[in-house]
Amino acid sequence: MTTAPRELNDAELLRYSRHILLDEIGIEGQQKLAASTALIIGAGGLGAPATLYLAAAGVGRLVIVDHDTVELSNLQRQIVHDASRLGVPKAESARDTLAAINPLIEVIPVVARADDALLAQWVPQADVVLDCSDNFPTRHAVNRACVTARAPLVSGAAVRFDGQLTTFDSRDNATPCYHCLFPDEGDASDGPCATFGVFAPLTGIIGCAQAAEALKVLIGLGETLVGRLQLLDGKTLRWKELRYKKDPRCPVCGEQHGA
Numbered sequence: 001m002t003t004a005p006r007e008l009n010d011a012e013l014l015r016y017s018r019h020i021l022l023d024e025i026g027i028e029g030q031q032k033l034a035a036s037t038a039l040i041i042g043a044g045g046l047g048a049p050a051t052l053y054l055a056a057a058g059v060g061r062l063v064i065v066d067h068d069t070v071e072l073s074n075l076q077r078q079i080v081h082d083a084s085r086l087g088v089p090k091a092e093s094a095r096d097t098l099a100a101i102n103p104l105i106e107v108i109p110v111v112a113r114a115d116d117a118l119l120a121q122w123v124p125q126a127d128v129v130l131d132c133s134d135n136f137p138t139r140h141a142v143n144r145a146c147v148t149a150r151a152p153l154v155s156g157a158a159v160r161f162d163g164q165l166t167t168f169d170s171r172d173n174a175t176p177c178y179h180c181l182f183p184d185e186g187d188a189s190d191g192p193c194a195t196f197g198v199f200a201p202l203t204g205i206i207g208c209a210q211a212a213e214a215l216k217v218l219i220g221l222g223e224t225l226v227g228r229l230q231l232l233d234g235k236t237l238r239w240k241e242l243r244y245k246k247d248p249r250c251p252v253c254g255e256q257h258g259a
């Protein structure tokens with residue numbers, strides 16, 4: 001979806017002045033953000049920091065999809081929630097936190113699983129999609145919906161001490177999709193976070209980097225991570241970059257797909 005920039009009022013010009021001072025963003029870039037919709041799949045460890053920065057930075061409309069409720073064990077890393085929200089749907093808890101930080105944007109909580117039908121409804125309305133989910137079936141479903149709608153997808157993952165980050169952009173048919181990179185669809189069991197530990201600030205680092213990528217995509221700023229997978233070792237804080245290519249026989253984005 002391409003949205004026309006919109007004028008900023010005085011409160012917005014002041015609130016976003018440190019962005020506007022950047023030549024690479026300026027008023028034009030900030031206007032693009034104000035007119036943009038970001039769809040965030042998951043309001044957990046990655047979605048929490050990602051939505052905090054997207055909201056603070058002035059993305060005009062955030063749609064947050066999560067079917068889960070806030071549990072005590074989430075608060076170790078899911079910093080958009082707090083102890084007063086135990087038992088509250090995560091999407092609604094996130095909405096309340098974000099509204100308190102930035103009442104000038106619209107936050108739409110969607111308390112539901114990100115299944116094919118839901119994604120078919122929301123992905124075409126998004127200018128950028130952030131996959132902040134924690135399981136392979138959802139990741140593949142989000143990827144299929146983004147390829148179909150030609151929506152840019154910023155993908156992050158954080159398990160134990162290992163972080164991953166990359167971007168897919170189906171607006172350009174020649175670029176790879178998530179399935180090109182991870183062809184194994186996995187099984188439908190619970191996400192890794194349900195069974196494995198996760199180093200709290202690792203989710204913050206990856207989630208913040210997803211927000212940075214999403215802002216870059218929306219503004220058209222710098223160079224995105226299309227075709228480049230970033231791997232972070234949380235124990236050494238060393239990043240590694242792996243290049244990857246489109247699989248011409250990919251069942252999702254390849255030639256047989258009929259795009």
Ligand SMILES: [Zn+2]
Pocket residue numbers: 176177178179180181247250251252253254
């Ligand atoms: Zn593909």
